[in-house]
Amino acid sequence: LRSRFQTHISNIRDMMKRYDLRQMATSVYYEMYNDLRWYLRRGGADNETLMDVLKIWIQSMMPITPHTAEELWNLAGFEGLVAESFYPEPRERYPMAEYGEDLIRSTISDISQIKKVAEIEPSKIYIYTSPSWKRDVYRMAAEILDSGEELTIPGLTKMAMADPEIRTNGKAASDLSRKVTEELKREDPSKIRRYADTDEFGIIKEAAEFLEEELGAPVSVYNADDKEKYDPKNRSSVAVPGRPAIYLE
Numbered sequence: 024l025r026s027r028f029q030t031h032i033s034n035i036r037d038m039m040k041r042y043d044l045r046q047m048a049t050s051v052y053y054e055m056y057n058d059l060r061w062y063l064r065r066g067g068a069d070n071e072t073l074m075d076v077l078k079i080w081i082q083s084m085m086p087i088t089p090h091t092a093e094e095l096w097n098l099a100g101f102e103g104l105v106a107e108s109f110y111p112e113p114r115e116r117y118p119m120a121e122y123g124e125d126l127i128r129s130t131i132s133d134i135s136q137i138k139k140v141a142e143i144e145p146s147k148i149y150i151y152t153s154p155s156w157k158r159d160v161y162r163m164a165a166e167i168l169d170s171g172e173e174l175t176i177p178g179l180t181k182m183a184m185a186d187p188e189i190r191t192n193g194k195a196a197s198d199l200s201r202k203v204t205e206e207l208k209r210e211d212p213s214k215i216r217r218y219a220d221t222d223e224f225g226i227i228k229e230a231a232e233f234l235e236e237e238l239g240a241p242v243s244v245y246n247a248d249d250k251e252k253y254d255p256k257n258r259s260s261v262a263v264p265g266r267p268a269i270y271l272e
Contacts, residue, residue, distance in 0.1 A: 024062040026117040028076045031055055033113040035083055044087060051083045061124070065233060074099070082110050122217045123226040126265065130227065131237055134269055138238075145271035148240050151259035152224040152267050154247040156189045157199060161264050162219035164203045168212055176204045199263070218264035227267065 031050055038047040059076065067073075077099055085092040085105050096105040134148060163182050167174045180200040183189045189196050207215065227234070228244045235242045245252035247259035247268070254270065262268035 024058060024067060024072060024076055026121050027058045028055070028079050029113045029116045030121075031058075031083070032079060032111055036110070036113070039086070047083075048087055051080070051087065055080050055083065061128070065124070079111060081105055082108055118213070119217060119221055122214075122221055126221075126223060126226055126267075127230050127234070130267055130269075131234065133266075134238055134271070137269060137271060141271070143271060145240050147272045148234070148238060148242045149253065149258070149270040149272065150227055150234075150242065150244045150267050151247050151252070151254065151262045151270070152227060152244070153262045153264045154259075156186075156192060156196070157262075158219050158264050159183075159186065159189060160196065160199050160203055161215055164207070165212075165216045165219050168207075168215070174204055174207060176201050179204055202263075214265075221264075223264065223267065 031054065034050055035047055038044075038050070055076075059080070062073075078101060081092050081095045081099065081101075082105055084095070089106065092105050101108075130150065138144065160179070160183050164174055164179055167179065167182070172178070180197050183196055183200050203215070224244065224246045231242045231244055243253065245254070245259065247262045252259060256270055258268040258270040260268070
């Protein structure tokens, strides 16, 4: 939550420079609000964190709804007037933490969509995170970008197929190299590094109890590399970084 609000601070400062009050209002009254709701939904209850982000949130409201902001500032117990306070400079962010929460949100959304389309209420939900060789392909793409070289499909494919373990996956490895390269045309390049470096299995496994509460069924989480996993439909074969595979039983 702290990281998300540092992102908002940076974005709002930029919007103010452009006098883009419409976009700023979207950030303040929609995105910040939803981040707070998600924090509470996830069981967040740290009072210091809540007060810190509440202060930022009210300060962000001030240019658009000053009277409301002053009323909330007073109710929250902050000193003086919000109009006289200094809007903070952005501080350190934690992109991996943000990515982890986005992963949990998108996984819930994907499962809910499958349930809706299939018109089923599963008795058990299985989630499979990406095998290590696929993360290695993303890591190779990140290394090429970090070196300043151009990332191309032939270049990444050649690099990936030079690895004996990746090469054993044959066409699937070359297909993934093409997908990763094309993905960079649409995605923030820094996201590739997050795909490669994030322990997605650990994140989803830790959130299993929360997922069960949200989805109304027991949840089992496996890494696709786990030879003992329960996977009757071989769904783990389609798991990729950032997009776990899902099987509803």
